[in-house]
Amino acid sequence: MTNPQVTTRNSQTFGPYSHLLPWPMLLNVELEPRSEMLVGSATIRVADVEFGWNHVGLEERVADGGIDWTRALSVVEHLCVSCSQTNLLCFVQAAEAMSHLIVPPRAAYLRLLLAETERIVSHLHSASGIINAIGLPVQATAMREVRERMINAVADWTGARQQPGLITYGGMTHNMDEAATRSLSLAARHCERALRAQVVATINSKGIAGRLSELAVIKGSEALVAGLRGPILRASGVASDVRASFPTGAYEDEAVTVIVQRTGDAFARLVVRLLECLESFRVIEQALDDLPAGPVRARGNHEMRTGKSISRVEGPRGEILCWVDGAPEGLRGIHLSAGSFPTLGILPGILRGIRIEDLPLVLLSLDLCLPCAER
Amino acid sequence: MDRPDNGTPQHFDDLPSGQELPSDGSWQFDEQEAGDYDAAEDAEEVLGNDLAGYAFLREDDDREVRLYFRDAPVGELALAFRKAGGLLLSIAGERALVVPPPAPTSGEPAQADTLIDSQNHRRRRHRSSDSEAGLPHEPARSRHTGELTLRYFFALEDIVYTLIITSSTGVIESIAGIYPQAALSEQEVRVRTAAIFK
Numbered sequence: 001m002t003n004p005q006v007t008t009r010n011s012q013t014f015g016p017y018s019h020l021l022p023w024p025m026l027l028n029v030e031l032e033p034r035s036e037m038l039v040g041s042a043t044i045r046v047a048d049v050e051f052g053w054n055h056v057g058l059e060e061r062v063a064d065g066g067i068d069w070t071r072a073l074s075v076v077e078h079l080c081v082s083c084s085q086t087n088l089l090c091f092v093q094a095a096e097a098m099s100h101l102i103v104p105p106r107a108a109y110l111r112l113l114l115a116e117t118e119r120i121v122s123h124l125h126s127a128s129g130i131i132n133a134i135g136l137p138v139q140a141t142a143m144r145e146v147r148e149r150m151i152n153a154v155a156d157w158t159g160a161r162q163q164p165g166l167i168t169y170g171g172m173t174h175n176m177d178e179a180a181t182r183s184l185s186l187a188a189r190h191c192e193r194a195l196r197a198q199v200v201a202t203i204n205s206k207g208i209a210g211r212l213s214e215l216a217v218i219k220g221s222e223a224l225v226a227g228l229r230g231p232i233l234r235a236s237g238v239a240s241d242v243r244a245s246f247p248t249g250a251y252e253d254e255a256v257t258v259i260v261q262r263t264g265d266a267f268a269r270l271v272v273r274l275l276e277c278l279e280s281f282r283v284i285e286q287a288l289d290d291l292p293a294g295p296v297r298a299r300g301n302h303e304m305r306t307g308k309s310i311s312r313v314e315g316p317r318g319e320i321l322c323w324v325d326g327a328p329e330g331l332r333g334i335h336l337s338a339g340s341f342p343t344l345g346i347l348p349g350i351l352r353g354i355r356i357e358d359l360p361l362v363l364l365s366l367d368l369c370l371p372c373a374e375r
Numbered sequence: 376m377d378r379p380d381n382g383t384p385q386h387f388d389d390l391p392s393g394q395e396l397p398s399d400g401s402w403q404f405d406e407q408e409a410g411d412y413d414a415a416e417d418a419e420e421v422l423g424n425d426l427a428g429y430a431f432l433r434e435d436d437d438r439e440v441r442l443y444f445r446d447a448p449v450g451e452l453a454l455a456f457r458k459a460g461g462l463l464l465s466i467a468g469e470r471a472l473v474v475p476p477p478a479p480t481s482g483e484p485a486q487a488d489t490l491i492d493s494q495n496h497r498r499r500r501h502r503s504s505d506s507e508a509g510l511p512h513e514p515a516r517s518r519h520t521g522e523l524t525l526r527y528f529f530a531l532e533d534i535v536y537t538l539i540i541t542s543s544t545g546v547i548e549s550i551a552g553i554y555p556q557a558a559l560s561e562q563e564v565r566v567r568t569a570a571i572f573k
Contacts, residue, residue, distance in 0.1 A: 060567070063469055097437060227463060227556030246438070246533040310439050310528070310535050312464075321464045321528060323537070335526065337465035345559035 012356075016053045020360050022129075023370040024053035029351065044359075047351035051344060054370040059334055068330040069095070069169065069304055076336070077163050080371040082125065084163045085118045086315035087336065087372065090322040092167050093248060098309035098326055099169070099302075103249065107171035107296040112250040112287050113184070114166065115313070116280040117154050121147055122316035123231075123273040123280075124195075126367040130270055131202065133360050134211050139198065146195045153187030156180060169304070171297030185288045192281035199274045212267035216350050216362040219264055227342040230318020232366065235272045236264035242314040254287055266365035273367070304328050315339050317369050338372035419531065425455035426536075438533055444540045449527070452538060453550040453557075456529045463554040464528040464535065468564035471521025523547070523570050546571045 014020050014027040021027065030046040058079060061067070067075060072095075077088040089111055096103060103111075124147035132140035151161050157180040158164035166172050176184075202208055218228070223236040233240050243256040259275045261268035306327045313320045318339025325333030343366055354362055427433075429452065432443040444452070456463070523545045527538040540547070549572040551558040561572045 059467070059469075225555050227554070308441070308537075309436065310537065312530075312535070319464075321535075323467065323526065323528065333469070335465065335467035337467075337528070341465075342556050342559065345556060 014359075016050075020363075022360075022363050023368060025370065026050040026053075027351075029356070031356070042356045044351050044354055044356060047348045049344070049347050049351075051370065051374055055374040056371065058336065058375045062331055062334045066327075066330045066332045069326070072331040072334075073168060074165070076334075077165060077167075079336070079375065080369055081162055082122045083118070083315050083317065083320070083338065083369055083372050085114045085167065086313050086320055087322075087338070088167050089115055089249075090311045090313035090315075090320045091324065091334070091336070092169060093313065094309045094311035094322045094324045095169055095304065095326060095331075097311060098307040098324060099305045101170040101302060102298055103171050104295050104298055105250070105292045106175070106294045108249040109287050109291050110172050110176055110296060111167060112254065113284055114154075114158075114164075115315075116284050116287075117150060119316045120150055120191075120277045120280045122367075123277050124150075126364065127202075127270055127273050127277075130212070130266070130361060130364045131208065133364055134208060136208070139202065142198055143195075146191050146198070149187060149194075150191050153184050153191075156183050168297070170302045171295070173297070175296045176291075181288060181291065185285065188281055188284045188288070192278065192285070195274075195277060195281070199278060202274060203271055208270075209267055212270060212361065212365070213263070213265055215266040215358060216354060216365060217263070217265045218346070218350065220262075222346075223264070226346045228318070228346070229342060230315070230339040231269055231272045231276065232343060233318065234259060235261045235268035237262040240319075242312050242319050246312060248311070248313070250287060253290065254283055256283060266361060269365045269367075308333075315372075317367060317372070320372075336372070336375055338369060338375070340367075340369045340373040343368060344373055419459070422455055422459040422461070422531065426452065426538075439535045439537060441537045441539060444538060446543055447540055449525075449538075449540060449548040449550055450553065453527070453553045456531070456536070457553050459531060461529040461531040461536070463550075463557055464530050466528070466557060466560035466564055467526045468568045468570055469524055470568050471524065523568055525564065525570070542570070545569070546573055548573060 010033060011028065011030045014029070016024040016026045018027075026049070028048040028050075029044045032043040032045045056079060058075065061075070062072070073088065073092070076091045077084045079087055095101075124143050128140040128143040128147065131143065154164075155161045157176055158166055158174075166174055218226075218232065218236050220237040223233050223238060228236070229240070237260060239258045239260045241256065241258045243251045244258050247256075257279055259272050259279060261272050304326055308323070308325045310321065310323045313322075315338065320339060321335075321337040323333075323335040324331060347366070350362065350366070351359070426442055429444050429447040430442040431445065432441075434441040453463070523542045525540045525542065525547060527540065527550075529536040529538070547570055549557070549561055551561060551572075564570055565572060
């Protein structure tokens with residue numbers, strides 16, 4: 001095992017477990033020769049990143065004999081905490097398309113609520129981490145409080161703070177009663193009001209903007225060539241969002257505004273995530289107003305058929321693609337391409353030229369999710 | 376819109392707005408003015424023709440088109456998608472499962488399904504290791520050593536094209552020169568399946 005930080009003459013190794021890295025990874029950086037003497041201003045000349053510490057072997061596990069459909073739900077949902085509901089939604093939608101299962105409208109809306117609350121929770125986790133890393137713990141704590149209130153509001157409905165296991169083939173396992181609907185609506189309204197003031201303060205903060213502007217800039221053309229997805233792509237000026245472009249489920253009825261920034265730097269990525277939180281609150285309130293009555297799972301046979309299918313869902317970190325190969329006995333093959341995966345390819349290029357003290361900020365602004373990316 | 380190959384419109388309604396039909400019948404369809412109202416259909420058609428030269432099976436689903444190939448030039452296929460404005464979503468790969476021939480036993484029905492067979496195989500192996508406890512056993516080897524199959528997922532508008540390409544040699548053309556983001560996916564597939572990207 002490599003030491004957390006090994007320093008040689010002109011290079012440094014971080015990880016795989018280091019407080020500077022948001023996830024376990026091995027980062028070898030070579031510093032600029034001249035800047036070596038100046039403490040705190042060393043610039044990265046070459047960066048090399050190794051992954052593999054978060055690999056869970058989802059695809060290999062399924063390919064090696066298959067797993068039954070009930071177990072598959074749990075395996076996909078527990079792949080990652082912060083993208084669990086969108087990963088599961090993408091997988092379930094692919095399985096439903098394969099088996100021609102019909103999802104009741106109320107279930108589709110409840111799925112949307114889970115996906116949007118997950119987006120808020122994930123984005124606020126990322127934003128509060130960046131603001132804390134800048135050195136503004138009070139503002140970061142205020143943001144975490146909003147996140148916590150939203151988690152608790154969803155937990156009142158689902159009975160679990162995370163990975164509630166509600167999404168299933170053909171609908172949902174549990175319905176949402178009137179009290180839970182009112183409670184979530186009230187919480188969303190309060191959280192949105194509290195967050196709006198914080199977002200305005202953050203965007204207008206010269207300290208935050210000064211620290212993050214022009215940091216790790218990704219141009220729109222570069223983002224497209226690299227195949228980036230989600231908030232990183234939208235922060236580079238590309239309006240790409242599966243919820244708006246190719247809506248499925250309740251997104252076909254609930255319009256989503258795509259948030260775009262042009263500069264492509266760390267500040268733009270922060271702004272996109274914060275504004276997307278506000279947009280998600282709006283979508284949640286709208287969906288709760290439009291929530292249709294009825295069952296959340298169609299009666300009848302939910303038996304799976306033999307076949308293959310795909311699904312695309314916009315997760316907190318970008319588009320998720322899921323391909324499934326199934327039979328009535330169980331899942332025989334799966335491929336899950338998460339939003340963070342393409343970002344891994346450009347990481348060495350982004351880190352080139354940045355100062356070593358900016359490293360945590362850059363990594364946090366990219367909001368990687370390695371368990372999803374490495375699967 | 377129905378129009379013949381020379382681009383002449385069939386109906387008066389097909390004319391671009393603000394243009395009147397000349398009385399001598401010498402009207403020429405101006406592709407530039409017509410804009411790209413049917414560019415997407417054209418791109419799909421051209422792409423379909425390019426792919427049809429190599430694919431041996433096509434399955435159309437709701438929002439997915441699956442095309443099956445065998446030892447096809449991946450570079451040319453990727454280039455066709457690039458020209459049509461397609462996006463590369465992901466690449467996945469797998470080796471076929473090689474199931475060892477079952478030991479001749481009397482009275483045991485043959486398992487046709489791979490899934491069930493592999494589960495039985497796992498159980499058999501487990502029992503075997505229990506009975507031979509304490510003995511040095513052979514390290515677990517991957518049984519996925521068969522033919523290489525790669526899946527390329529391209530998106531063209533709301534349709535996802537899944538290209539299923541089987542390679543008998545395990546050597547596949549790299550498309551990283553056409554889609555740079557493919558480099559990472561190819562690296563992942565190489566590690567998992569021992570595929571060779573040239």
